[in-house]
Amino acid sequence: MSNEYVTLVSSDNFKYVVDKEVASISTVLKNSQGFEEGKTGRINLDMDGDILECIVEYLYYHYKYKDQAESGDVPEFNIPTHLALELLVKADYLDI
Amino acid sequence: MIPAGRRSKIRPPRKSLISSSAAAENSTTDAVIDFDKNWSVLANAISQIQNKNVSNLSYEQLYRKAYVLVLRKFGEKLYNNVAIKIQNHLLFKRKKLLSNLNSESFMSSLLQEWDEHLQSMKFISDVLMYLNRVYVKENKKLLIYDLGIQLFKDYIIKCNHDEVGFKVVDVVLDEITRSRSGQVITSNMYITKIISMMELLIEGNEMQLYGENYYQTVFEPKFLSSSGTFFQNLSQEYISYNSGSKFLHLTTQFIKDEENRIKFYLPSSTYPKLIDLMNNILIKDKLDKMMLESNQGLEYWLKPITNNIFDGNDTYHFTDLKLAYNLNGRFDDEYQLFRVRLREAIVNAGNAFPGIVRNSIEASKKGNSTAFATKWIEIVLKFREQMNLVWKDSFDQNPLLEQTITFAMRDFINGTKRNPVNAPELLSIYMDFHIKQQGKSKEMTSGDPTQELIENSIQFLRFIKDKDAFEANYANHFAKRFLNSKNSQNKDIDIEEMILGKLSEEMGTSSLDKVIKMNKDINSSRDLTNEWKKYLLKNTKLNLVELDLKICNVNDWPKSMTKDYKSFTKSEEPTSFKWPRQLRSTMSEFEEFWSNGKKNDNKSLYWSPKFGSMDLRITYPSRTYEFNLSTYAGIIMLLFAPQSTNPDGSLVSAFKEQKQLTYLEIVELTGIPEQELKRHLQSIAVAPKSRLLIKIPMSKDVNETDVFKLNEKFKAPSVKVKVLTVSSATTKVKKVSEQEEKEEVDSNITEGRKIEVNAAIVRILKSRQTIKHNQLIEELIKQLSNRFQPSIILIKQRIEDLIEKEYLKRDDEDRTLYHYIA
Numbered sequence: 001m002s003n004e005y006v007t008l009v010s011s012d013n014f015k016y017v018v019d020k021e022v023a024s025i026s027t028v029l030k031n032s033q034g035f036e037e038g039k040t041g042r043i044n045l046d047m048d049g050d051i052l053e054c055i056v057e058y059l060y061y062h063y064k065y066k067d068q069a070e071s072g073d074v075p076e077f078n079i080p081t082h083l084a085l086e087l088l089v090k091a092d093y094l095d096i
Numbered sequence: 097m098i099p100a101g102r103r104s105k106i107r108p109p110r111k112s113l114i115s116s117s118a119a120a121e122n123s124t125t126d127a128v129i130d131f132d133k134n135w136s137v138l139a140n141a142i143s144q145i146q147n148k149n150v151s152n153l154s155y156e157q158l159y160r161k162a163y164v165l166v167l168r169k170f171g172e173k174l175y176n177n178v179a180i181k182i183q184n185h186l187l188f189k190r191k192k193l194l195s196n197l198n199s200e201s202f203m204s205s206l207l208q209e210w211d212e213h214l215q216s217m218k219f220i221s222d223v224l225m226y227l228n229r230v231y232v233k234e235n236k237k238l239l240i241y242d243l244g245i246q247l248f249k250d251y252i253i254k255c256n257h258d259e260v261g262f263k264v265v266d267v268v269l270d271e272i273t274r275s276r277s278g279q280v281i282t283s284n285m286y287i288t289k290i291i292s293m294m295e296l297l298i299e300g301n302e303m304q305l306y307g308e309n310y311y312q313t314v315f316e317p318k319f320l321s322s323s324g325t326f327f328q329n330l331s332q333e334y335i336s337y338n339s340g341s342k343f344l345h346l347t348t349q350f351i352k353d354e355e356n357r358i359k360f361y362l363p364s365s366t367y368p369k370l371i372d373l374m375n376n377i378l379i380k381d382k383l384d385k386m387m388l389e390s391n392q393g394l395e396y397w398l399k400p401i402t403n404n405i406f407d408g409n410d411t412y413h414f415t416d417l418k419l420a421y422n423l424n425g426r427f428d429d430e431y432q433l434f435r436v437r438l439r440e441a442i443v444n445a446g447n448a449f450p451g452i453v454r455n456s457i458e459a460s461k462k463g464n465s466t467a468f469a470t471k472w473i474e475i476v477l478k479f480r481e482q483m484n485l486v487w488k489d490s491f492d493q494n495p496l497l498e499q500t501i502t503f504a505m506r507d508f509i510n511g512t513k514r515n516p517v518n519a520p521e522l523l524s525i526y527m528d529f530h531i532k533q534q535g536k537s538k539e540m541t542s543g544d545p546t547q548e549l550i551e552n553s554i555q556f557l558r559f560i561k562d563k564d565a566f567e568a569n570y571a572n573h574f575a576k577r578f579l580n581s582k583n584s585q586n587k588d589i590d591i592e593e594m595i596l597g598k599l600s601e602e603m604g605t606s607s608l609d610k611v612i613k614m615n616k617d618i619n620s621s622r623d624l625t626n627e628w629k630k631y632l633l634k635n636t637k638l639n640l641v642e643l644d645l646k647i648c649n650v651n652d653w654p655k656s657m658t659k660d661y662k663s664f665t666k667s668e669e670p671t672s673f674k675w676p677r678q679l680r681s682t683m684s685e686f687e688e689f690w691s692n693g694k695k696n697d698n699k700s701l702y703w704s705p706k707f708g709s710m711d712l713r714i715t716y717p718s719r720t721y722e723f724n725l726s727t728y729a730g731i732i733m734l735l736f737a738p739q740s741t742n743p744d745g746s747l748v749s750a751f752k753e754q755k756q757l758t759y760l761e762i763v764e765l766t767g768i769p770e771q772e773l774k775r776h777l778q779s780i781a782v783a784p785k786s787r788l789l790i791k792i793p794m795s796k797d798v799n800e801t802d803v804f805k806l807n808e809k810f811k812a813p814s815v816k817v818k819v820l821t822v823s824s825a826t827t828k829v830k831k832v833s834e835q836e837e838k839e840e841v842d843s844n845i846t847e848g849r850k851i852e853v854n855a856a857i858v859r860i861l862k863s864r865q866t867i868k869h870n871q872l873i874e875e876l877i878k879q880l881s882n883r884f885q886p887s888i889i890l891i892k893q894r895i896e897d898l899i900e901k902e903y904l905k906r907d908d909e910d911r912t913l914y915h916y917i918a
Binding site for chain 2: 027028031032034035036037038039043044045046093095
C-alpha cells in the first residue's frame with residue numbers, strides 16, 4: 001500500500017497526488033477505495049483547491065507526527081485564519 | 097489570540113456543498129423533493145451494492161448525498177428507508193433460499209447469502225458513514241452494519257416462526273448425528289461456518305443488543321437435547337451387550353471421537369456442557385452397573401490378580417481397569433464410585449483367601465495352623481504386590497487409589513464378623529515358622545532371606561489394626577522359640593535380634609517391652625554360659641556334663657510356660673520330679689557357681705526340665721549315634737544307661753544289662769508328669785524314625801502296663817539323630833494347653849489394653865483438665881488407633897475405673913463433663 005497513490009481533485013480542478021496510506025487517515029477517503037474511486041485512483045471532492053491543499057498538508061502532518069502524539073513533542077500546525085471555519089466543516093465531512 | 101495588527105476576515109463556508117444538487121435544479125427546492133431525489137440515488141446504489149456492482153459507484157457522490165440528508169435532518173427517514181430497503185431485499189432472497197430442497201445446497205446457499213449480505217452491508221455502512229456518525233450516535237440506534245445483521249436474523253432466519261433457522265439447525269444436527277453414527281460427512285466446513293454465523297446473530301431490537309445470540313438461544317438447547325437423546329440410545333445399546341469390558345471400550349472410544357468432533361464444530365462454551373451431558377448419560381448412570389456386571393465386570397478385571405497368585409500366567413486386565421478408572425475420573429476427580437467398588441471387590445477377593453488356603457492345605461494333608469498362616473500371608477503379600485502393579489499401570493499411581501487398596505486390604509486382613517481371621521496371631525505364626533526355618537538351614541545364608549522375611553513381615557504388620565495383639569502373640573512365640581531351641585546358636589540370635597530391631601523401629605520400643613526383656617535374658621544366658629565354661633576350665637572340673645544355660649526372669653516370660661517353675665525342685669515327695677543322678681553333680685556345681693555370682697543376690701534358681709534339650713551319645717550294636725532329644729526324653733533314656741561295672745571297672749554294656757522297665761517304674765524313677773511322660777515315651781518308643789526303645793506290646797498308645805527296653809536293632813541313616821517330640825498324646829491335652837496359651841495371650845492383650853486406655857485417658861485429661869465425654873472418646877480412638885480399635889464399652893469401663901481411682905471426676909451439674917484430679 002505504501003507505494004500507491006490516489007489523486008485528490010478539487011472542485012476548481014487542482015490535483016493533489018497523495019500517498020494512499022496518508023489519505024486513509026480520512027475514513028471517507030479510505031472507504032471510497034471499495035468503490036469506483038478505487039478503480040480509477042481519482043477522488044473528486046467538492047471543495048476549493050486552497051482548502052484541499054490545507055487538508056493534504058494536514059494529512060501529511062498528521063501522518064508524520066502520529067507516533068509522537070503521546071509525547072506531545074509536535075510542532076504547531078498553522079491554519080490560515082481565513083480558512084478556519086470552512087476547514088472545520090470539511091474535516092467533519094471527511095471524518096478526519 | 098490573533099495579533100491585533102494582522103486582522104483577517106474568516107471566510108464563511110461555501111454553501112454550495114449542501115445545496116449544490118439543489119442549486120443544479122435551479123429552483124427554490126422543497127426539502128421533501130430534495131430528500132426523494134437523493135434517496136432514489138442512494139436506494140439505487142444500495143441495489144447496485146447488493147448486486148455486487150460496487151465498483152461502478154462513486155463513493156464520494158453517494159457519501160455526499162447521505163451527508164446532505166443527514167445535515168438536513170433527514171437522518172431518521174433515511175435510516176428507516178434503508179432498513180426497509182434491506183428488509184425487502186432479504187425477504188426476496190429468503191424465498192429463493194427456501195426453494196433449495198437439498199439440505200446441503202440449502203446450507204451452502206444460506207452461507208452464500210450470509211457472506212454476500214455481510215459484504216454488501218459493509219459497503220452500505222461505508223456509504224452511510226455520516227449517518228452512523230451523527231444520527232445513529234445521537235439517537236443511540238444500531239449501527240447500519242449491525243442493523244443489517246439484525247435484519248438478516250429477523251427476515252431470513254426467524255421469519256415465519258424460524259422457518260429457515262430451524263431448518264438449518266435441523267440440517268446441522270442431522271449431519272452431526274450422522275457423523276456420530278460413524279458416517280463420513282462432507283459438510284464439515286458448512287457446519288462450522290453456520291455455527292459462527294449463528295453466533296453473530298445477536299438477539300436485540302434496533303436500539304440495543306442483548307447478550308444472547310441465536311446459537312445460544314436456539315441451536316445450543318436443541319443440540320444438547322438431541323445429543324441427550326442420542327447418548328441415551330447409544331448407552332442403551334452399549335449396555336445391552338452385557339459386558340463390562342465392551343462397555344468400557346465402546347464408551348471410551350465414542351467419547352474420544354465426540355470430543356474431537358465437538359472441538360472442531362462447536363464454540364468452547366458448549367464443550368463443557370456437552371461433556372457434562374455425555375459424562376452423565378454415558379458414564380455416570382451406567383458405570384456402576386457395568387462395574388458390577390457379572391460378565392466382564394470389575395470382579396472379572398481383578399480376577400487375574402488372584403489367579404496369578406497361584407499360577408502366574410493369567411493376563412492382567414490393566415486396560416479395562418484403566419478405562420474404568422478414567423471414565424470415573426471424568427465426572428469425579430475423587431473417584432468415589434470406583435474406589436467404593438474397588439474396595440468391595442478387593443475385600444471380596446481377600447475374603448476368599450482363607451477358604452482357598454484351607455482347601456489347598458487339606459488337599460496336601462498338612463493341615464495345621466502354621467501351614468495356614470504362612471500360606472495365607474504369602475498369598476496376601478503376593479496380592480499386594482500385584483495390586484501395586486495394577487496401581488502403577490492402571491491408576492496413574494493416584495495416592496487416593498493406593499489408600500483405597502490399602503484400606504481394602506486392611507479390611508479383609510483384619511477380618512469381618514462373617515469372615516474372621518486372626519491376623520495378628522497368624523503373622524506371629526508366620527514369622528515363627530520362617531525364623532525357625534532359617535535357623536535350621538545348614539549353610540550360613542546371606543542376609544537376603546532374613547531381609548525378605550523382615551520386609552514382608554513389616555509390610556504385613558502395617559495392615560494389622562490390633563498391633564498390640566500381634567505383640568502379645570509375638571512375645572509368646574519368641575519365648576517358645578528360645579526355650580525349645582536346641583541350643584542358642586549365634587545365627588538364631590542374630591535373626592531374632594535383627595527382627596526385634598526392625599519391629600522396635602516400626603512400633604516403638606515401649607510396646608515391645610516384654611520381648612526386649614526376654615531378649616535381655618537370652619543375652620545374659622549366653623554370657624553366663626561362657627563364664628561358666630571358663631570357670632570350669634580354670635577349676636579343672638572336667639567330669640561334669642556340659643551345660644548350655646537359659647536363665648529366665650520368671651516375670652518377663654509368658655505365664656503359661658513358667659507357671660509351674662517351682663514344681664521341679666528336689667523334694668522328698670515320692671511323686672515329685674527326680675533329676676537323674678548323672679546330672680545332679682553338675683547341677684549342684686552350677687548352683688554353687690551361680691549363687692556366688694555378684695549379680696545374683698536375692699534371686700533363686702529353679703531348674704525346669706520342661707524346656708531345653710539334651711545331647712546324648714548312645715552306642716547301639718550297629719554303631720554309635722549322637723542324639724538330640726528333649727530334656728524329658730533324655731532323662732528317660734538315662735534310666736537305661738548301664739549301672740553295673742565289669743570286674744575291670746569299665747561300664748557294662750547297656751545291652752548286656754538287658755534292662756527292662758515298666759511304665760509305672762519309669763513314672764516312679766523320673767517323676768515326670770503323666771501326660772508329658774506318655775508323650776515323650778511315644779517319641780522315643782513309637783515314632784518310627786526314632787525308636788530308641790522297644791515298647792511291649794507294640795502299640796500306638798502308652799499304657800500303664802507297658803514294658804520298655806532298649807532297641808538293639810536301632811538304625812538311622814546318619815550319626816546325628818534329632819528326636820522330634822510328638823505333639824501331645826491326646827488331642828484333648830494338646831487343645832487344653834493350646835487353649836491355655838491362647839487364653840493367656842488374650843488376657844495379656846486385654847490387660848494391656850486396659851492399661852493403655854487408662855494411660856491415654858489420663859494423658860488427655862492432664863493436658864485438657866476438663867473434657868466432654870464424646871470429645872474424650874473421639875480423642876481416645878484417634879490416639880489408640882495405631883495400636884488397636886478400642887471398644888466403647890472398654891472405654892466406658894476404663895473411665896469408671898479411673899473415677900473410682902480418683903484420677904478424674906464427673907462434673908456436678910453436667911454429667912457428660914469430666915475433670916482431672918491432680
